Amino acid sequence: MSWVNAVIQGIMTGGYYALFACGLSLLFGVMGIINLAHGDLAVIAGYVAVLLVPETHLPVVWSFLVVVPIFAIGGYVLQRTLLQASLDRDPFTTLLVTFGLSVVAENALLEAFSSNGQSLNIGSLIAYSFNPTSTISLSYLSLVVLGVAVVVLGALQLFLSRTSTGRLVRAVADDTEAAQLVGVNYRHIFGIAAAIAFATVALAGIANGMYTEFAPTTGPANLLFAFESVVIGGIGSLWGTLVGGIVLGVAQQIGAQINPAYQVLAGHVVFLAVLAVRPRGLFGLRTAP
């Protein structure tokens, strides 16, 4: 029965990974930027929540109301400045710049907050759970995060397919120069995509802070999980990312069931196996990047 529980917990974690990964996927899909600082952004979101929420007297659960707008604005500004400047060079430069920012952010957080773990204390809410049988326990927090992930992915899909701004984003992603010819300010559209990506990663960072402890050095692990979800699901597919996140989450929980030390390793093994057998992922487009 504990195996069934492991699979169910894995599915729950998968929602969180998908929430994390959709920003990474969006930035790559629209601008071709692989944001190597993606994991650190989530950690920064956690620290912003820890610092700001006591000031606003909001309950910790609602901290995303403060952090998400800050991140959306920050994402727009960063895209219009540093990221656009590196994008104007070439994709190679964006990799180096985002990696540099990741290292700088990690060490700046270490200087400011030490290497001690922090978490967002939501009090007794963390303990509420739904127990269909004696061995299976579904925490409400995990269910809410999975729900949020599905809602965010659905909203993103609707935004891209139905709204005029979403159409502009797709147009710019398909052919930046042709979009410019018909009068689209592609830099502004890139900024909007970055704002959305940063907002989703802020949500993921807050969810992470409620689940578990975070520290300046936990950013890269977040990035690797998000990346593995994207590749397992298939690059370019939003719902594939959700499936990829779930596959990764289940693999990790089953690994942990075998031996707690194998949790992360099991995820890496599944990722490498997908790369070996089906490099374009489960739902990927025909061509790998």
Added chain:
Amino acid sequence: MSAPAGAELGSKGAAARGVTRGARSTTGLGALWVAVVALLAFMPYLVSQADTSILLNFFVLLTMATMWNLLAGYAGMVSIGQQAFVGLGAYGVLVLADAGFNPVAAIPVAAVMCAAISLPISLLVFRLRGGYFAIATWVVADAASLVISSNSSIGGGTGKTVPGMSSLGPRAFEEVTYWAALAVVVVAVGLAYALLRSRLGLVLAAVRDNEVGARSAGARVATARRIVYLVAALGCGAAGALLAVSQLNVQPASVFGVQWSAEMIFVTMIGGIGTIEGPVLGTIVFFLLQQNLAHDGAWYLIIFGSLAVAIAIWAPRGLWGTATSRLRVQLFPVGYHVGRPRRTRDVVPEPPAAPPAASTT
């Protein structure tokens, strides 16, 4: 793939068109480098023990940066997972020393083991390109670290001490490890130089300028990239092996740390990516900065990272590339310059067209 023959073929054809290597006198430069290496070899007798140890770490980082520069600067592959080979090189020495080998003699063996391991890894990670390749290499490094950490016979997560060096006195230990590091860095830079002057260097230059064109001209792009990946694993493995021998303690969190990638990337970016001189200059800047900020913990990585980001955006050729863009100074001449032949007797008749087999391998 006979590299010397290819280089010779290139230079014969080149002379006819007045295409020359960058530097006026490679013999003079060769003598300069022999003198520099000889001076460095005498350093343990000239400077304090603390300075010798700084120089050793300088050689280790320069070896890694030279390898990363080959990968990213010449073959266009941004790897953030070279710490996989740093760690495996260190553990290679540990395992061999545990089995009774001399740790210093184990350095080349561990490096070759890393190159061997990198071949199957390349089959996986080469399926992804660009940024996805970068993160995939990082995943591989993390996986390698987790596998090693879960193996208690080699120390598990806490690491283990390398045996077999205690018979040396402190003075002899310092000298032997220093010379081993010097030997590794000389071989690494020399290997990079030789590779770039060989036919492989021509293929890489062609790919950098126009990949489709290079492919259609018959260049074996994937093979060239794979060779570079193997050489980079060899070099980073040797650097990791040096870490194990000089620090005498191998810990997974330290040898598999992503900070190795950060340092090799920043050093290369700041010094000048795509030149052999760049990483040398960048490593010097790094150590000057680190020595002056050592008491400030993470600050040197913050400053160095910010500097690397600024240089990547606003001066992508780095310090060396920016400084020499007008002067054409090359301490390691690997490129070609098209110009008028200096002396008429250099202009030999165009050699008969090489057989296709020779020009495509």
